[in-house]
Amino acid sequence: MLRHLPKQTNANLLVGLDTSDDAAVYRLNEEIATIQTVDFFTPMVDDPYFFGQIAAANALSDVYAMGGTPLLALNIVCFPSCLSPDILAEILRGGADKVAEAGAIVAGGHSVQDDEPKYGLAVTGVVHPKQVYSNATAAPGDLLIVTKPLGTGIINTGIKADLVEKAVIDKTISTMAALNKEAARVMQQVGVSSCTDITGFGLLGHSAEMAQASGLSLHLYAEAVPVLPGVRELARMGIIPGGAYNNRNHLGDRLFIEEKVTREEIDILCDPQTSGGLLIAVPAPRASRLLTELHNSGVAEAAIIGEMMPQDKFLITVGRGK
């Protein structure tokens, strides 16, 4: 879609549309660049407070994925007049709590009347111009780490079908509402090659973007990917969002799947994520230190899931394990 926009060339625009990155980065001076991003959703959970938290965690994530620190956020609200204003108040409270947890400020916003509620935020952050994490800077031999378990799209589809237990719903909500703040802090401390966050295009889509933008190929190990409880069973039952098939089809013949990989494993890799984790490419000698420090900082389910390779015939090869 974005390719229809005119190409922007400005020496201070450090990250724009070209590399399918998460946010725009603009250099103000030698020390400071601003990061701008916007994201909003229709509700994926019943509880308005959690919906607000998840939408905010998702919007803030783009700043973390660029290696930045969020400063300001503006609410974007669509809300029907037939619903109680108390619901909207709960959504906004959820959003404000997450923004506060991120150490940023909600400084205003804009609302319009609409048939269906929608909520999100425009977020401004800062980063040192030389420490921007792009998705275009992975190197051959880098190991790939994902910081949250996958399967939120499949679980959310299962919730609509009334097929998900409460314990699994609660776990999924807390996963989606978790900020990528700690993961980003640890990643900056250790030093990594490249980073993006996993959202609508699924793990395969976003890792494909990283490989493409970096001029590389990548190998993923399906067995190593952390997955939310109940997701495999739902996938086997065909409780899979349409977006997963779009993500798969989008990759077409750039994707090679080894024989031992199951259909469900591919579904999970293609599953669109709501407020997913960070996808980090780290030089191999630093990978185990990064992983240990992530685990020690409460990013308990982070895992090494693949490896960047020199460009070959396929953009992505999915195998069972290493």
Add this chain to the structure above:
Amino acid sequence: MAKEINNRGLACPQPVINTKRALEELAQGTLISIVDNEAARENVTRFAENAGCQVQVAEKDGEYYLTITKGEASVPAEIVKSAGETGAMVYLITSNTFGSGAEDLGEILMISFFNSLLEKPAPRTIMLVNSGVRLAIKQSRVVEQITKLAERGSEVISCGTCLEYYKLKEELAVGRVTNMLEILENLSGEGKVVTL
């Protein structure tokens, strides 16, 4: 006529939920789930296969007709797959069309059925009776598929009485002639029997 479930225009997971409900009401037999997009086609197919049913897909005017057969003989796809070179399945095919209803639809479904069967381990035995014997003659639209299955080890047997009745004995192109005794032995012997 098999029960039809109309899932046109519905987003995931609704087609799966509708199919699930209909399958729960169906003790045994066939239903047709109609969907109009690829995601729903894949999801309903997975759901039915996971529930141990047989699924055949036919495309018609951009819509997909998923014929789902539930029977005590139905076993989960995984079990069939693990049965080795040739699966343990025995098919008793009693008509040259698939399901009862429009004749031309039944023919399309039968072609689709054999195409799908080629993607699974070859069944142990395919028994053709009554107008089912028309499938194994030279003019059959699935003779190629059945020949391939025979090459992969499936035993293809056609009822002699039926061939004589339809005056098709000279036309038989694949497999051999059999009698009711052998058919009966196959029905009560090893392997899962699915009747079409």
